[in-house]
Structures are given as structure tokens and as C-alpha cells.
Amino acid sequence: xAHETAHHHESNTxxxxxxxxxxxxxxxxxxxxxxxxxGFLVHTDLFSMKLLNWIFIILTIFKAYYIAWxxxxxxxxxxxxxxxxxxxxxxxxxxLIFILLTEGDYVxxxxxxxxxxxxx
Numbered sequence: 834x835a836h837e838t839a840h841h842h843e844s845n846t847x848x849x850x851x852x853x854x855x856x857x858x859x860x861x862x863x864x865x866x867x868x869x870x871x872g873f874l875v876h877t878d879l880f881s882m883k884l885l886n887w888i889f890i891i892l893t894i895f896k897a898y899y900i901a902w903x904x905x906x907x908x909x910x911x912x913x914x915x916x917x918x919x920x921x922x923x924x925x926x927x928x929l930i931f932i933l934l935t936e937g938d939y940v941x942x943x944x945x946x947x948x949x950x951x952x953x
Contacts, residue, residue: 852903859896863889881938894926 866874866885874885898919901907907915 848903852899855899856896859892863892880934882934890930894923897922897926 866888870885874888875883877884879887901918901922905918907918
């Protein structure tokens with residue numbers, strides 16, 4: 834009778850190693866791309882930014898999502914809570930990238946044209 838009511842505890846060792854392997858592979862791909870910098874990725878522009886930078890951004894967002902999914906245990910939550918957490922993060926990261934690219938391009942163009950106005 835006691836054996837029937839006891840909770841079965843299952844080890845998550847295999848799951849932890851799978852998460853570790855996936856995150857390690859993504860990080861190794863990022864490091865290799867950062868060291869090698871293939872010419873076709875560096876010299877190809879997409880929306881005013883190098884294709885290699887877009888790959889880094891996408892891989893980083895995927896890793897952040899996967900870390901939240903695995904270590905914050907989002908896979909066991911209700912669909913509404915998962916969407917609220919994930920879509921808020923995706924929106925904020927996308928907005929930050931948009932602002933950084935817009936302002937960075939403006940500053941680059943100002944310094945490139947050697948025209949700096951001191952309108953205070």
C-alpha cells in the first residue's frame with residue numbers, strides 16, 4: 834500500500850545534458866562564425882546590417898528563449914503565460930534592436946559626413 838501512494842521521482846540528468854548540448858552547439862557556431870567571418874555573410878547586407886550580425890541576433894534570441902523554456906520551466910506552464918512571457922521579451926528585444934540600429938546608423942552618417950551641429 835505504501836508503494837502505491839509514493840511519488841515516483843525521475844532524474845532530469847538526460848534532459849540537462851540535452852539542453853547543455855544544444856546550447857553548447859549554438860555557442861560554438863556563434864564563436865566559429867565570429868572567428869572565421871565568412872565573406873558572403875560579411876559582405877551581404879540585409880536591412881542596413883550585415884547578414885552575419887542578423888545570424889548572431891537570431892541565434893542569441895533563440896538561446897535566450899531556450900534558456901527560459903528549459904530553466905524557467907515554461908514548457909509546463911499554461912499557453913497564455915508562455916505567450917505573455919515570450920512575446921513580451923521578443924517585442925522588447927526587437928524594439929531595442931530597432932532603436933540601436935536606427936540611432937547607430939544616424940550617428941554613423943553624421944560622423945561620415947563630418948557635419949556635427951552643436952545646437953544646444
